[in-house]
Amino acid sequence: MAKPLILVSNDDGITAPGIRMLVEVAMRIGEVVVVAPDSPQSGMGHAITIGNTLRLDKSIAFADLGVEAYECSGTPADCVKLAKYYVLKDRTPDLVVSGINHGSNSSISVLYSGTMSAAIEAAIEGLPAIGFSLCDYGHDADFSHIPDYVEQIIRQALEHKIPSNTTLNVNFPKKSNEPIKGIKVCRQAHAKWQEEFDERLDPNNRRYFWMTGSFVNFDKGEDTDEWALVNNYISVVPCQYDLTAHHAIVRLNEWNF
Template sequence: MIKKPLILITNDDGINAPGIRTLISIMKPLGDIIVVAPDSPQSGMGHAITLDATLYAEEHKFNHATHREYSCSGTPADCVKLAIRQLADRKPDLCVSGINHGSNSSINVIYSGTMSAAIEAGIEGIPAIGFSLLNYKWNADFGACKEYVKIITENVLTHGLPDGVVLNVNIPDIQKHEIKGVKICRQARANWVEEFDKRINPQGKDYYWLTGKFVNLDEGDDTDEWALANNYVSVVPVQFDLTAHHYIDNLKRWNFKV
């Protein structure tokens, strides 16, 4: 008997978020699933892990589901670590994270809890995908992206991914018939120009509220930002090796003698 792949499902918006409920429904026909997700929203947590607090995991039964679901008191990366080391019966064959409420294209991948969960799985040698829809609303319509999430997942299950590579998938917030297809892209050179709005609370103490705008500095037509602006699903292979390999030889020519 051929064993179905075990698919670990997680996110950063919390176990009750509509995005992860949609992702669960897409994954059910593709394999056995286990869900381990934060018990509350963890957006923007990046790759934070819990070191100085107790971690809790509570099992849930949603609509009499036959698969196992756990809410975790920690971060998205904690969820993946706990799933692999404690909660799953065997090592997952795939990890899918999302579907995130909002973009994780370009520089957002650095801050994303969604992508950090996928990257944590990649560190453990598990093929992983982070899915995001460009709609921040809690009641976002995920209907248009279902078939793209399914076919990208099926391709990863069929072809696998190289060690150290994780897929970052972003889906434009448009109707299904408006999506032109899938583009394999590079990460755009874009960033947030941030400001801090200084305010005073009723007790007279200063506090700061982060504001800013997103600026795309990249004019290339091979980037995730271009793809999304032109109604394509963007797929970017990312890696967690942050070494600037192209600069190693330059550094070797520096004088480090003391």
């Protein structure tokens, strides 16, 4: 039986330790092709490059592993589009994996996440896809506790098939002295970022801002990704790209249009 073809992307850039870990795990399972941003793209959400040009070059980032890799000047969503329509063309990947992100993409962060935008873009293209993130923002984040779980989730996705028009948002607890308790299928917690703007003056006395914020979870449910992560479980949330609030259609049909 032919090995499955696994496309790997991310948003921290092709040289991030997280994508290397993901490539190494994917190589245990299948043939791997990497198309990833040539520089960090965190917080890019589902941005795409329109009105501007894109670069795509062969990359030596995974030459030591013998893996075919390309680096792209665009966003994670651009990378998946270029991979599908230009790099792979007639080769259809059996799975697209994105990450492993340095930092959480649970609950509302899924919207801001470049990692998840690569997975969602793949789902739009009809490809099974998973985004992986570790709740540790450091460039030197410790991924050592998760590779076997990443492998398990990838193998399960290949065996059981990801439900159509959905993609998986997988988040891992930060490494701690507590062992991971297991994997939980969850819903996205109702939460948001409470922002603060740190106002400063540049050397020319012109005002600028740093956005900082703290995460606020409004959701007391024990079936959420936040609950799972706080309790040292790996969270798996199936995500869809149909944003329609179907329950609200009835309400809006009462308006005077």
